[in-house]
Amino acid sequence: MKSLESWGRYPRVKPGTQRVLPFSWRTERLPSVEEGESLLPYGKGRSYGDGCLNVGHALLPTTGLDRFIEFDPSTGLLTCEAGVSLEDILRLVVWQGWFLPVTPGTKFVTVGGAIANDVHGKNHHAAGTFGRYVRRFELLRSDGTRRECSPTENADWFAATIGGLGLTGLITWARIQLVRMHNPFILQETVPFGGLEEFFQLNRESERDFEYTVAWIDCLARGRKLGRGLYYRGNPAPPQWETLPLVRSHLTRGGGLAVPFNLPSFTLNRLTVSAFNFLYYHRQRGRPSTRLVHYDPFFYPLDSVHAWNRIYGRRGFLQFQCVVPLAEAGGGAMEEILARIARSGMASFLAVLKTFGSLESPGLLSFPRPGVTLALDFAFQGSRTLALFSDLERMTREAGGAVYPAKDACMTPESFAAAYPALPRFRDFVDPAFSSSFWRRVAGPSASLSSSVPSVA
Amino acid sequence: MKKVLVLGATSAIAQATCRLLAARGAALHLVGRNATQLEAVAKDLSVRGARVSTRVQELNELSSHEELVSHADTVLGGMDGVLLAHGLLGRQPESERSWDAAQEVLTTNFMGPASLLTHVANLLEERRAGMIVVISSVAGDRGRQSNYVYGSSKGGLNVFLQGLRNRLARSNVAVVTVKPGFVDTPMTAHLPKNALFASPEKVAKGILRAMDARRDEIYVPGFWRLIMFAVRSIPEGVFKRMKL
Ligand SMILES: Cc1cc2nc3c(=O)[nH]c(=O)nc-3n(C[C@H](O)[C@H](O)[C@H](O)COP(=O)(O)OP(=O)(O)OC[C@H]3O[C@@H](n4cnc5c(N)ncnc54)[C@H](O)[C@@H]3O)c2cc1C
Ligand SMILES: NC(=O)c1ccc[n+]([C@@H]2O[C@H](COP(=O)([O-])OP(=O)(O)OC[C@H]3O[C@@H](n4cnc5c(N)ncnc54)[C@H](OP(=O)(O)O)[C@@H]3O)[C@@H](O)[C@H]2O)c1
Numbered sequence: 001m002k003s004l005e006s007w008g009r010y011p012r013v014k015p016g017t018q019r020v021l022p023f024s025w026r027t028e029r030l031p032s033v034e035e036g037e038s039l040l041p042y043g044k045g046r047s048y049g050d051g052c053l054n055v056g057h058a059l060l061p062t063t064g065l066d067r068f069i070e071f072d073p074s075t076g077l078l079t080c081e082a083g084v085s086l087e088d089i090l091r092l093v094v095w096q097g098w099f100l101p102v103t104p105g106t107k108f109v110t111v112g113g114a115i116a117n118d119v120h121g122k123n124h125h126a127a128g129t130f131g132r133y134v135r136r137f138e139l140l141r142s143d144g145t146r147r148e149c150s151p152t153e154n155a156d157w158f159a160a161t162i163g164g165l166g167l168t169g170l171i172t173w174a175r176i177q178l179v180r181m182h183n184p185f186i187l188q189e190t191v192p193f194g195g196l197e198e199f200f201q202l203n204r205e206s207e208r209d210f211e212y213t214v215a216w217i218d219c220l221a222r223g224r225k226l227g228r229g230l231y232y233r234g235n236p237a238p239p240q241w242e243t244l245p246l247v248r249s250h251l252t253r254g255g256g257l258a259v260p261f262n263l264p265s266f267t268l269n270r271l272t273v274s275a276f277n278f279l280y281y282h283r284q285r286g287r288p289s290t291r292l293v294h295y296d297p298f299f300y301p302l303d304s305v306h307a308w309n310r311i312y313g314r315r316g317f318l319q320f321q322c323v324v325p326l327a328e329a330g331g332g333a334m335e336e337i338l339a340r341i342a343r344s345g346m347a348s349f350l351a352v353l354k355t356f357g358s359l360e361s362p363g364l365l366s367f368p369r370p371g372v373t374l375a376l377d378f379a380f381q382g383s384r385t386l387a388l389f390s391d392l393e394r395m396t397r398e399a400g401g402a403v404y405p406a407k408d409a410c411m412t413p414e415s416f417a418a419a420y421p422a423l424p425r426f427r428d429f430v431d432p433a434f435s436s437s438f439w440r441r442v443a444g445p446s447a448s449l450s451s452s453v454p455s456v457a
Numbered sequence: 458m459k460k461v462l463v464l465g466a467t468s469a470i471a472q473a474t475c476r477l478l479a480a481r482g483a484a485l486h487l488v489g490r491n492a493t494q495l496e497a498v499a500k501d502l503s504v505r506g507a508r509v510s511t512r513v514q515e516l517n518e519l520s521s522h523e524e525l526v527s528h529a530d531t532v533l534g535g536m537d538g539v540l541l542a543h544g545l546l547g548r549q550p551e552s553e554r555s556w557d558a559a560q561e562v563l564t565t566n567f568m569g570p571a572s573l574l575t576h577v578a579n580l581l582e583e584r585r586a587g588m589i590v591v592i593s594s595v596a597g598d599r600g601r602q603s604n605y606v607y608g609s610s611k612g613g614l615n616v617f618l619q620g621l622r623n624r625l626a627r628s629n630v631a632v633v634t635v636k637p638g639f640v641d642t643p644m645t646a647h648l649p650k651n652a653l654f655a656s657p658e659k660v661a662k663g664i665l666r667a668m669d670a671r672r673d674e675i676y677v678p679g680f681w682r683l684i685m686f687a688v689r690s691i692p693e694g695v696f697k698r699m700k701l
Contacts, residue, residue, distance in 0.1 A: 025497065027493045067497055092504070092505070
């Protein structure tokens with residue numbers, strides 16, 4: 001029997017340690033849990049660490065909540081059940097001239113998951129987080145109550161549930177405002193940069209004129225080359241491309257190049273990743289810098305490799321993602337973090353750098369806040385990895401930054417409390433029958449269910 | 458199939474199949490017994506491109522069938538296909554203890570479908586066009602102690618469909634018997650999942666392919682044809698002693 005995992009497959013979940021509760025209809029009551037047991041909604045498990053895990057307790061997969069409810073192609077207002085994936089939405093709306101207002105780097109996430117982590121994308125500086133486009137949703141609690149929440153109705157529940165890590169109850173459906181997109185292409189420019197300082201300068205110029213920006217950095221480069229990388233910036237393709245047949249929006253089906261079994265863990269040693277980074281950097285450098293790209297490879301470069309997370313083998317991997325305020329980041333904090341990573345010599349497949357703008361995130365516990373965000377992967381190599389993560393976490397905290405729960409498997413309760421000052425207020429909204437492995441780890445003893453909590457009927 | 462009567466439209470397999478039909482812009486008349494669930498399915502399929510109408514009906518009320526079928530035909534403006542998906546797995550031990558429980562399984566999976574298809578067949582036969590697609594089960598291929606009440610209801614259905622296919626062959630009406638193996642749906646929510654389980658989406662794709670090719674009988678996923686061949690090949694004298 002296969003068990004539900006998180007994307008990083010770390011922490012490892014022993015089969016049979018998470019009960020799976022069935023749920024197929026948004027009008028149903030929540031299934032009952034046993035005495036002392038908690039439940040947690042599970043979307044597509046695209047969170048890396050333990051935010052979508054509930055080991056020793058129960059998970060409620062939202063796979064069956066995959067129905068659309070209403071779509072108005074004249075306004076771009078979409079209402080759907082919370083288990084609908086961003087991929088499902090794209091299939092429905094792109095050919096009708098609409099697009100997601102905000103999208104993470106994979107389309108295989110659910111609407112519920114996107115809300116619960118208040119996800120961000122390459123347009124954060126221009127558009128803010130996903131939660132800003134959520135107009136309304138229904139929250140189903142273990143006591144059987146249903147609340148419709150919007151920025152004006154049950155606004156406190158709305159703010160707690162966006163970025164609420166699945167702890168405030170089950171989102172059964174949501175209404176989202178999409179944005180106009182006239183054709184499925186992006187005009188993309190690639191600009192190589194030599195270091196962090198150049199990055200910041202390039203970034204300032206680019207954010208004015210480009211809706212989508214992101215940089216890949218070579219995390220193994222040290223010394224003078226520290227922070228070198230490629231800056232990607234793009235805008236929706238202008239109208240002259242609109243003659244292209246919209247309907248031929250060739251979506252990948254997640255079936256392209258499958259990695260069907262676990263590769264041995266030595267595949268990703270330092271050498272291969274260095275080689276990868278090197279090639280990546282130099283091949284692009286000689287190329288013309290402007291290209292017309294379909295939105296799918298532009299936003300979801302990894303989605304065409306099915307189950308690429310298995311490339312890290314059985315031990316799994318961790319992602320580190322932090323945000324550091326701009327002043328500190330520019331003032332050396334980001335450079336120190338990068339130097340620490342380079343010094344560790346521990347392979348990182350992905351290193352992404354981007355700035356968050358000043359548009360406010362609507363959730364009490366939303367991660368995005370003004371600053372620079374860095375995200376990168378590490379194959380799990382036991383205590384060395386954990387020591388590195390502990391250093392990175394400390395450096396982030398000292399710089400007044402935050403670590404992203406959607407990617408986290410290591411954060412301490414102290415770091416969590418320091419980076420999420422609304423935590424005390426948030427606690428009041430946590431459903432007494434809901435919990436997660438993440439929550440029990442970071443929120444202290446009050447996160448475990450007391451036996452006096454009545455089980456859900 | 459462009460104008461389809463869907464019986465048991467709230468079934469997970471039916472929903473997945475209807476989504477594929479909706480993408481082709483089909484008109485669907487959806488019948489189910491739970492009004493709120495039926496409404497949720499109807500909205501989904503209409504967003505996905507289908508023209509949708511609904512009817513709430515308990516399908517074990519056999520007396521409703523004649524009117525149900527002719528009404529559907531009117532609403533659809535001449536139906537050209539039927540997808541019959543409703544079914545009841547029941548619990549074998551309960552069906553042994555209680556005849557009422559067994560009867561409900563037999564009525565849901567055999568009597569009801571036979572009654573419905575009688576009316577549908579007469580209509581399509583006269584029109585000399587159309588397709589009847591019925592979700593049966595591999596369980597109908599051989600009686601086993603662990604589920605012979607469900608199995609015999611599906612087995613009876615299979616024979617009924619064979620006869621119907623034979624009768625309608627010269628009227629240009631296709632009869633497609635769909636035999637899924639284990640499918641991950643609410644019907645099997647209580648069972649531990651293993652590698653033999655298929656998703657409703659996968660089964661739906663198989664059903665659509667069978668419709669397009671006007672196949673007589675399919676196993677979905679296809680490997681069940683081999684498994685069931687092996688199961689049927691065991692001599693009865695041996696089979697009766699096995700724990701299956
Ligand atoms: C390749 C890749 C790239 C990524 N890029 C980005 C990125 O650019 N930006 C970004 O912000 N994130 C990114 N992520 C992270 C991902 O967007 C989030 O982890 C997202 O929340 C995953 O959604 P999911 O549907 O898989 O939910 P899960 O991971 O299954 O669950 C996430 C959380 O949502 C809760 N939840 C799920 N459904 C519901 C519901 N119906 N009601 C209440 N709570 C619910 C769960 O309880 C859990 O707390 C990326 C992930 C991957 C694998
Ligand atoms: N899942 C499997 O492993 C599997 C394997 C082989 C064959 N099948 C067959 O596939 C078909 C579809 O089942 P499924 O897997 O999609 O399960 P499902 O989602 O549970 O669907 C069964 C549907 O039948 C409906 N139904 C039952 N009795 C009814 C009645 N008297 N009147 C109206 N509707 C009735 C149910 O409605 P309510 O919800 O209102 O009860 C439910 O919507 C069934 O015929 C089943 O026997 C399933």
